[in-house]
Amino acid sequence: MKLRRTAGILPLLSAAVLAVGLALGGCTNAPSERATRTTPSPSWEKGAGAPEAAAFMKIQIPEGATEVKGAVRVQPQEKVYLLSFVTSEQTAKTITEDLHPDYPLAVEGPSSSSLSGDGFKNLGLTPPQELKSVRTTSACPPCAGDSARRHIQGMEIHIGDVSVDRVRVYLAAY
Numbered sequence: 001m002k003l004r005r006t007a008g009i010l011p012l013l014s015a016a017v018l019a020v021g022l023a024l025g026g027c028t029n030a031p032s033e034r035a036t037r038t039t040p041s042p043s044w045e046k047g048a049g050a051p052e053a054a055a056f057m058k059i060q061i062p063e064g065a066t067e068v069k070g071a072v073r074v075q076p077q078e079k080v081y082l083l084s085f086v087t088s089e090q091t092a093k094t095i096t097e098d099l100h101p102d103y104p105l106a107v108e109g110p111s112s113s114s115l116s117g118d119g120f121k122n123l124g125l126t127p128p129q130e131l132k133s134v135r136t137t138s139a140c141p142p143c144a145g146d147s148a149r150r151h152i153q154g155m156e157i158h159i160g161d162v163s164v165d166r167v168r169v170y171l172a173a174y
Contacts, residue, residue: 042073042074042075042076042080043073043074044071044072044073044074044122045071045072045073045074045079048070048071048072049069049070049071050068050069050070050083050085051070052070052072052081053070053071053072053082053083053171053173054070054083056081056173057081057083057149057152057155057171057173058149059083059095059098059171061083061085062085062087062091062095064087064088065085065086065087065091066085066086066087067084067085067086068083068084068085069082069083069084069085069123069124069125070082070083070123071119071122071123073117073119073122078153078174079174080117080119080172080174081171081172081173081174082119082120082123082170082171083169083170083171083172084120084123084125084168084169084170084171085168085169086162086166086167086168086169087166087167087169088165088166088167089165089166089167092159092167092169095169096137096157096159099139099141099149099155099157100139100141100144100145101137101139101157102137102138102139102140102143102144103137103138104137105135105136105137105157105159106135106136106137107133107134107135107136108134108136119172120170125168125170128158128160128170131158131160133160133161134159134160135158135159135160136156136157136158136159137156137157138154138155138156138157139154139155139157140153140154140155141155152173152174153174154173154174155171155172155173156170156171156172156173157169157170157171158170
C-alpha cells in the first residue's frame with residue numbers, strides 16, 4: 001500500500017519541481033553584458049551590391065549582362081549574398097556548370113524554402129519562386145571540391161526566361 005502511494009506522488013512531485021524551476025528561471029534578470037539587438041533581422045548591408053555578391057561567389061559578371069543587381073542580407077548567423085542579371089542562355093549554362101551543381105537544372109514546383117527568401121523582391125525583382133517554368137538547382141562548393149569557393153556553404157541557382165535567348169540568372173549564396 002505504501003509503495004502505491006509513493007509511486008503516485010513521484011510524478012506530482014516532479015511536475016511541481018519543474019514548475020517552480022521554470023517560474024524562478026523566468027523571473028531572473030538578464031545579465032547586463034547581454035547584447036540587445038538594435039536592428040531588425042534580417043537587415044541589408046549598406047553599400048553592398050552586385051560587386052560584393054559576385055566577389056563572394058567568385059563569379060565574373062558576364063560581359064554584356066544587363067539589369068545587374070545584388071545585395072547582402074545580414075541574418076543572425078550568416079550573410080546571404082544575392083546576385084541577379086540578364087544574359088544569354090548559353091552564358092547562363094556556362095555559369096551554372098562552373099558552379100558544379102548538385103543536379104542538372106530542372107523545372108520544379110514553387111518553393112517556399114528558398115535560401116533567397118524575399119531578397120530578390122528587395123532588389124525590385126520578381127522572386128524566382130514566383131516565376132512559372134523557372135529552372136532550379138543548388139550547389140555545395142565544398143562538397144564538389146570547388147577550392148575557389150570552399151568558403152561558401154551553399155548556393156541556389158535559378159534561371160528564368162526573359163525572351164527568346166535571354167534569361168535572368170538568380171544566384172543566392174551563404
